[in-house]
Amino acid sequence: MDKQEEILEEIFTQFLKGSRIFKNREVLRHDYVPENLPHRKEEILRLGEITAPALRGSPCSNVLIYGKTGTGKTAVVKFVLNKLAQKAKEINSSLKVCFVNCRLAGTEYRVLATLCSSIDIKVPFTGLAVGEIFDRFRKNLESQGIIFIVALDEIDALVKIRGDTLLYELTRINESLKDSKVSIIGISNDLKFKEFLDPRVLSTLSEEEIVFKPYNADELQDILMERAKIAFYEGVLTEGALKLCAALAAAEHGDARRALDLLRVAGEIAERRGDKKITEFHVREAQERIEHDQVYESIKSLPTHSKIVLLSVYFLSKFDPNRSVTGDIYNLYSEICEQLGVSPLTQRRVSGLINELDVMGLLNSRVVSLGRYGRTKKISLGVPRKVINEVLSEDERFRSIMDYKPKYLSSLSKSSSNK
Structure with a gap:
C-alpha cells in the first residue's frame, strides 16, 4: 500500500469510527421537496x-x-x-x-x-x-x-x-x-x-x-427544525446553531436555501472533525466557507474582459486604494489587454462592465465631488485581494500576469514624486 492509499485508508477508517452526525443529508439539498412546507x-x-x-x-x-x-x-x-x-x-x-x-x-x-x-x-x-x-x-x-x-x-x-x-x-x-x-x-x-x-x-x-414574500427568522427556524429532524441524529444539533442559521439567512432577504446550506455545511464541518454536536462555531465557519466559495465561483465564471477590469482594480488597489477612478482603470485595462493579446473594449463599454461588477458585489463604486472640477466615480474592491489572486492564478490565461508590474502604475508613481 503506497502513501496515498494509506492516507485514504486512514480518512475512511476515521470517518467510520467518528461521531454520527447525518441521518439523511439529502433533505438539506435545494432539490429536495418535503411533504410539509411550513409557512406556504x-x-x-x-x-x-x-x-x-x-x-x-x-x-x-x-x-x-x-x-x-x-x-x-x-x-x-x-x-x-x-x-x-x-x-x-x-x-x-x-x-x-x-x-x-x-x-x-x-x-x-x-x-x-x-x-x-x-x-x-x-x-x-x-x-x-x-x-x-x-x-x-x-x-x-x-x-x-x-x-x-x-x-x-x-x-x-x-x-x-x-x-x-x-x-x-x-x-x-x-x-x-x-x-x-x-x-x-x-x-x-x-x-x-x-x-x-x-x-x-x-x-x-x-x-x-x-x-412569494421572504421568510423571517422565526419562519426559517421552523423550516430548519422540520428538516433537521430528518437530517440529523437526535441531540446532534444545538439550539444555538439552529437559531444562528436562521438569523444569518433572515439578514440575507429571508433566504431558506442559504439557511439550509449553512446547516448542511456546519454539519459537514462537525462530521469531518469528529465532533459530536453542531454548534454556533461550526455555523460561523460554514458561513465563511460558503461566502468564499460564492465569491470564488462568481469570479471564475466572469467573461475575459470583466476579469481584466477586476484585475485592473486589483493592481490599482495595491498601488493606491484611493486612486481607482474610471480613467485610471481604463488606462490600466488597456495595458493588460495588450499584454494578454486581447483587443480592448471602448471606455463606455468598460464603464458598463464596472457597473455590472458593482451589482455583483465584486466592486464597490461611489460618486465623489471634486468641487469645481465636477464629480468622478471612485472604485474599490468588494472582495478580498487574496481571493482574486487565488482564482485568476488558476486561470491559464491570467496566471503569468499576476506578478506583472504595470507601466501605467510606474508613470503614476513618477508623476506623484515630481509634485
Whole structure:
C-alpha cells in the first residue's frame, strides 16, 4: 500500500469510527421537496385552486410567480404539480405536467427538448432547428389529446439571454390546438422580469400572479427544525446553531436555501472533525466557507474582459486604494489587454462592465465631488485581494500576469514624486 492509499485508508477508517452526525443529508439539498412546507399554506392553496380545473380537462390560467431566491417558489410549484399528477393518475385524467429549469437547460432547444421528452417525443440532443422541434412538439401534443401544464423555473434567465420568442410561441400555441391545451407556470427571481417581455406575451402569461414574500427568522427556524429532524441524529444539533442559521439567512432577504446550506455545511464541518454536536462555531465557519466559495465561483465564471477590469482594480488597489477612478482603470485595462493579446473594449463599454461588477458585489463604486472640477466615480474592491489572486492564478490565461508590474502604475508613481 503506497502513501496515498494509506492516507485514504486512514480518512475512511476515521470517518467510520467518528461521531454520527447525518441521518439523511439529502433533505438539506435545494432539490429536495418535503411533504410539509411550513409557512406556504396560502401559496399552495392559491396555486392548487388555479391548476385544479385541469383535472376536468379544462386548461388552467397561466401563472407568473415572483419572489427572491430561497422563498419557496420552486418547492411549492413542484409540491403542487406532484400532487396534481398523482390525483390525475387516480381519476385517469388526461393531464400531464413538466418542470423545466431554464437556467440549467440554457437554450430554447434544450427547453423544448425537455418538454418533448416529458410527452414521449424523441428529439436528438442537437442538430434540428428550434422551429422544427416546436412543430414536432405541437403536432404530437395535438395527437395525444391532453392538458399539459408546463412549469418554467428561472424563466428570467432564458428571456434575458435568448429573448422571449419561445415564450411567445408557447403562449400562442393553444390557438393552433384543438384536442390538447397548454398552460404555463412561469417562475422568476427577478421582480422586474416583466420589463423584458413583449406586451403581447405579458398579457397572456400573467393571467394570474403570485408573489412569494421572504421568510423571517422565526419562519426559517421552523423550516430548519422540520428538516433537521430528518437530517440529523437526535441531540446532534444545538439550539444555538439552529437559531444562528436562521438569523444569518433572515439578514440575507429571508433566504431558506442559504439557511439550509449553512446547516448542511456546519454539519459537514462537525462530521469531518469528529465532533459530536453542531454548534454556533461550526455555523460561523460554514458561513465563511460558503461566502468564499460564492465569491470564488462568481469570479471564475466572469467573461475575459470583466476579469481584466477586476484585475485592473486589483493592481490599482495595491498601488493606491484611493486612486481607482474610471480613467485610471481604463488606462490600466488597456495595458493588460495588450499584454494578454486581447483587443480592448471602448471606455463606455468598460464603464458598463464596472457597473455590472458593482451589482455583483465584486466592486464597490461611489460618486465623489471634486468641487469645481465636477464629480468622478471612485472604485474599490468588494472582495478580498487574496481571493482574486487565488482564482485568476488558476486561470491559464491570467496566471503569468499576476506578478506583472504595470507601466501605467510606474508613470503614476513618477508623476506623484515630481509634485
